[in-house]
Amino acid sequence: MPTTRKNSQAPKVGPNDLGKLPPQAPELEDSVIGALMIEKEAYATVADLLRPESFYKDKNRLVFEAIRALAAKDEPIDALSVVEKLKSQGTLTQAGGASYISDLTRKVASTAHLHYHAQIVAQKATARDLISLAAQLEENAYDETQDVDELMQQAEAGVFEISQRAQKRDVTQIDPVISEAFDRMRKASKNEGNISGVPSGFHDLDKITSGWQASDLIIIAARPAMGKTAFVLSMAKNIAVNYNIPVAMFSLEMSNVQLVNRLIMNVCEIEGDKVKNGKLSASEWSQLEHKIIELRGAPIYVDDTPSLSVFELRSKARKLVREHKVKLIIIDYLQLMNASGMTFGSREQEISIISRNLKQLAKELDIPIIALSQLNRNVESRTGVEGKTPQLSDLRESGAIEQDADMVCFIHRPEYYHLYTDDKSGKDLRGLGQIIVAKHRNGATDSIWLRFRSKFAKFQNEDETFDDDMPPLPAPGEVTIQSRMNDDTPF
Numbered sequence: 001m002p003t004t005r006k007n008s009q010a011p012k013v014g015p016n017d018l019g020k021l022p023p024q025a026p027e028l029e030d031s032v033i034g035a036l037m038i039e040k041e042a043y044a045t046v047a048d049l050l051r052p053e054s055f056y057k058d059k060n061r062l063v064f065e066a067i068r069a070l071a072a073k074d075e076p077i078d079a080l081s082v083v084e085k086l087k088s089q090g091t092l093t094q095a096g097g098a099s100y101i102s103d104l105t106r107k108v109a110s111t112a113h114l115h116y117h118a119q120i121v122a123q124k125a126t127a128r129d130l131i132s133l134a135a136q137l138e139e140n141a142y143d144e145t146q147d148v149d150e151l152m153q154q155a156e157a158g159v160f161e162i163s164q165r166a167q168k169r170d171v172t173q174i175d176p177v178i179s180e181a182f183d184r185m186r187k188a189s190k191n192e193g194n195i196s197g198v199p200s201g202f203h204d205l206d207k208i209t210s211g212w213q214a215s216d217l218i219i220i221a222a223r224p225a226m227g228k229t230a231f232v233l234s235m236a237k238n239i240a241v242n243y244n245i246p247v248a249m250f251s252l253e254m255s256n257v258q259l260v261n262r263l264i265m266n267v268c269e270i271e272g273d274k275v276k277n278g279k280l281s282a283s284e285w286s287q288l289e290h291k292i293i294e295l296r297g298a299p300i301y302v303d304d305t306p307s308l309s310v311f312e313l314r315s316k317a318r319k320l321v322r323e324h325k326v327k328l329i330i331i332d333y334l335q336l337m338n339a340s341g342m343t344f345g346s347r348e349q350e351i352s353i354i355s356r357n358l359k360q361l362a363k364e365l366d367i368p369i370i371a372l373s374q375l376n377r378n379v380e381s382r383t384g385v386e387g388k389t390p391q392l393s394d395l396r397e398s399g400a401i402e403q404d405a406d407m408v409c410f411i412h413r414p415e416y417y418h419l420y421t422d423d424k425s426g427k428d429l430r431g432l433g434q435i436i437v438a439k440h441r442n443g444a445t446d447s448i449w450l451r452f453r454s455k456f457a458k459f460q461n462e463d464e465t466f467d468d469d470m471p472p473l474p475a476p477g478e479v480t481i482q483s484r485m486n487d488d489t490p491f
Contacts, residue, residue: 023127024056028117033060034108035117036067037079037101042111043071046118051165054125062086062095063104079105126162133158156311157339198245198328198368201238203461204448208437209407212328212368216441217359217404219334221373221395222411223380227433228372229254230457231411231450232330233262236300239328241267246299246326250313252336256304266458267294301326309338310357321365329365331358333372334401352400359404373401375410388417392438408439413452433459 032050036042052068055061066085070077079101086092086101095101137155140146184196197211212218222228232249239245251259261275268291274280280288301320305312313331320326331337339353355371362369375394382388390410395401402408412434414420420430433452437445451460 022056022131023124025120025124026057026060028120029055029057029060030104030107032114032117032121033063033067034104034106035111035114036064037077037082037105038108039111039114040077042114043067043077045115047071049115049118049122051125054122056124056128058094059096059100062091063101065089066091066095126165129162129165130159133162153309153311156309156315160311160314198239198247199243200235201242202235202435202448202450202459205435205437205450208440208444208446208448210443212370213406213442214366214368215363216368216406217355217362218368218370218407218409219373219395219401219405220370220409220411221375221390223375223390225416226411226413227452227457227459228411229262229332230266230452231433231435231459232332232370232372233259233266233457234459236330237263237266237295237298240298240300241294244299245328246301246320246324247328247330248301248303248317248320248324248326249330249332250303250305250308250316251332252304252306252308253332254304256302259302259304262457263295263300264288264292265456267291269453269456269458271455272457299324299326307336307338310354311339313337314357314361317361317365321367327367329367329369331369331371333374334358335374348400355401355404359406388412388414388419390436390438402439405439406441407437410434410436410438412436432462 032046033055036046050064052061052065055064063082063086066082066089067077069089070081070085075081083092083098083101086095092098133155137151137158140151140154187196195206195211197209197213197216199206199211200209220228220231236247236249239247249259254262261272264270265272265275268288270280270284270288274284301324303316305316308331317326317329320329334354335351337354339350339357358369358371373395375390378394379388379390390412392402392408395408413432414429414434415431421427422429431452431454433450434447435450436447439445449462451462451464452458453460
């Protein structure tokens with residue numbers, strides 16, 4: 001369902017008190033409409049540029065609507081067919097009658113400059129849209145009952161909506177695209193481990209993904225207490241500290257200080273309670289001072305704006321990429337975002353707009369965007385070993401998120417459900433987290449194991465083993481879990 005601004009009923013732009021006329025090009029409008037009725041393939045040239053609202057003259061708007069309706073049914077577009085279509089719609093008189101339609105075709109000397117003329121008509125329409133938006137915003141700004149923050153969100157949403165309509169990309173011949181693909185392949189071949197994207201620092205995961213790829217939207221989802229934030233913070237530390245790649249994290253759930261405390265726990269390996277209350281032993285203070293150096297100067301940028309809107313994110317992300325060369329953005333988490341300034345029939349529609357805009361932003365900035373997401377309660381209600389493994393259908397508002405995402409990963413810790421042993425291999429699952437790549441648009445799906453150190457909320461590669469977090473071994477006969485590491489069954 002299309003979305004609209006809350007104040008979409010702005011008055012039509014007209015001459016203002018100074019006698020100025022709104023931007024318009026009536027002669028070019030006539031020329032464009034006439035060309036569409038005398039040139040067989042003309043409509044295809046302007047279809048992605050113009051809409052009925054692009055025309056300032058009401059008559060031309062009605063005629064273009066008739067032309068568009070004919071094109072949609074692949075019917076001939078000429079003066080006679082347009083007249084008949086207007087008759088069937090009951091708008092022929094409003095459109096100036098058959099004589100006006102005939103006059104439009106006579107005014108056209110050549111269709112050679114159709115595209116150029118259509119661009120000017122579209123630009124004038126965009127200028128009128130901006131004037132209408134500004135007028136509505138001015139009226140609301142004078143209204144003292146209006147919330148200023150909400151008004152700013154409406155302004156940003158309105159400008160964004162107009163810019164999206166005006167933004168058109170030309171078709172590109174394949175040769176330069178091939179050259180760019182070759183360049184990326186050459187750069188990837190020089191990277192250690194054949195990593196072409198941003199490395200996560202988790203070796204087995206990077207083998208599946210080849211690193212997080214530019215322009216991809218990656219969804220990482222899990223039930224509460226699975227360690228979503230711990231996973232992305234561990235990854236952010238790997239990326240920024242180990243690889244010196246700038247990364248930004250938008251935390252809608254935690255404050256900046258809470259987030260940094262989690263990073264201190266992660267890097268310095270000090271328990272969370274001690275980080276909060278400062279009750280450290282002399283050796284722990286020494287450990288803190290020694291390891292905190294890793295974080296100082298690290299290219300990690302954090303933002304804790306509550307209830308962040310997708311439009312705020314867009315402007316902040318552009319600035320981060322432009323000024324700090326950020327190569328990866330993390331959002332914790334998707335369901336706490338909003339699309340302020342627009343109205344929706346349901347929360348699912350709003351999430352759909354948010355996920356679509358995140359994908360567009362990743363493509364525009366040419367960087368990967370990772371968004372955390374909650375899973376619904378279906379996992380908890382299912383029984384049996386396999387039932388606890390997350391599935392794509394467990395995503396909240398799963399239709400839109402799954403469709404827009406290039407990759408969907410799940411975090412699953414069997415020990416949370418008191419499942420400690422893989423009954424096939426006998427693998428000890430205590431202190432392990434499973435990362436399941438359930439959707440991978442440009443590669444294979446698989447799963448890997450990571451070491452999870454609960455005291456420090458820290459994920460590490462599985463071969464980095466520790467004994468300090470291990471729960472007691474289960475009693476004989478206690479529930480075990482089957483590994484899905486090499487299972488080809490779709491998730």
